[in-house]
Amino acid sequence: MLTKSEENYIKEIYALEQINTEGVSTNLIAQKIETKASSVTDMLKKLAKKELINYQKYKGVKLNAEGKKIALSVVRKHRLWETFLVNKLNFSWDEVHDIAEQLEHIQSEKLTNQLDAFLNFPKVDPHGDPIPDVNGEFIAIKTVCLNELEVGEKGVFVEVKNDSEKFLKFLTKNNITIGSEIKVIDKEVFDDSYTIEIGEKQFNISESVIKNIYLKR
Template sequence: MHSFTEENYLKAIYKLQETNGEVVATSALAQVMGVHAPSVTDMLKRMAGKKLVTYQKSKGFKLTEKGKQVAVGIIRNHRLWEVFLVDKLGYKWDEVHDLAEQLEHIHSEDLTNKLDKFLGFPKADPHGDPIPDANGVLPKSKAVLLSSLKVGEQGTFTGVTDHTPAFLNYLDKAGISLGNTLKVKAIEEFDQTYTIQLNDKKGAVISHKVANSLLVNK
């Protein structure tokens, strides 16, 4: 059994490895966890003793296979609980993250698998993030950032890179929802403001920061 803190570290390391490469710097993890680097180092030493991470001098650290399995299991729990909270209890997508953070630490493989079946084996959570299956296999996403599209190109809105309630609430107010077709109509040269068209109908003007936080499948 691992502590909640260890599990949160494992999950954070896994996500950093996905975006930053196999080896993760202590400073990067400290920033994500909101703690000082010495605290991260102490935690990693304890986790290395449990064979959850390995350390490469002057480079950083990465998850062992054991650590990866634990991290993927936590991510699976988290994303399934988010689906449950939205689909079955009526929560909004900007309200579920903190609740799922608590529920993800319930250790029952049987409960997780029954929850998965009860929900109809969903492939993604309410934010569009893929859900690992019972074997720990995480589907590979082909999504790209909206900001990578050129004028005239379009894609289906499938996810976000910013999960903060403030950003999700902003999207709700702008009428931008998962499944929308987003077409880049224009990009302002001065400040990189994007004019987009939703589902070939409604138009919207968004900042480059927003465009850089939306994932689409072309």
């Protein structure tokens, strides 16, 4: 059985692998987990000893099959709880992240699976992220980042890659919600901001917003 801390490292390594593909660096983990590189090294040794990762000094780290299984189980729990909070307890999508960070560590396979059934086996969570099933499998919908769309192109907003309260509140305030049809009206070369159109309204959004919005073409 793993500690909360070990699970958090595993989860973070998994998330970073999805972006980087190659081995994940100590510093990157430290930055994401908001800890020091030396602490990360300590934990990597521990996880290597438990045979959850492949780790060679100075060479970065990769989850092995067992590590990936654990990562997917934590992600599954996180996303199911988020779905529960929004769908059943009337939370909004910007309030659930921190609570799910706690709930994802509850140990009970039966609980996870009963919750899944209670929610009717949802395929995605309130942020559009896919929910792994009991075997760790999930449907990877083909999405493109908003910054890949050309001027004049449009797509449906299906997934957000930043679950922070501030960011999600900003989106809500501007009526940018999952399911919105977004059209790129103009790209500003000076600051990489875009003018987009949702419904009748046109407005400008900055690069840091753009890169967290994913759409179905």
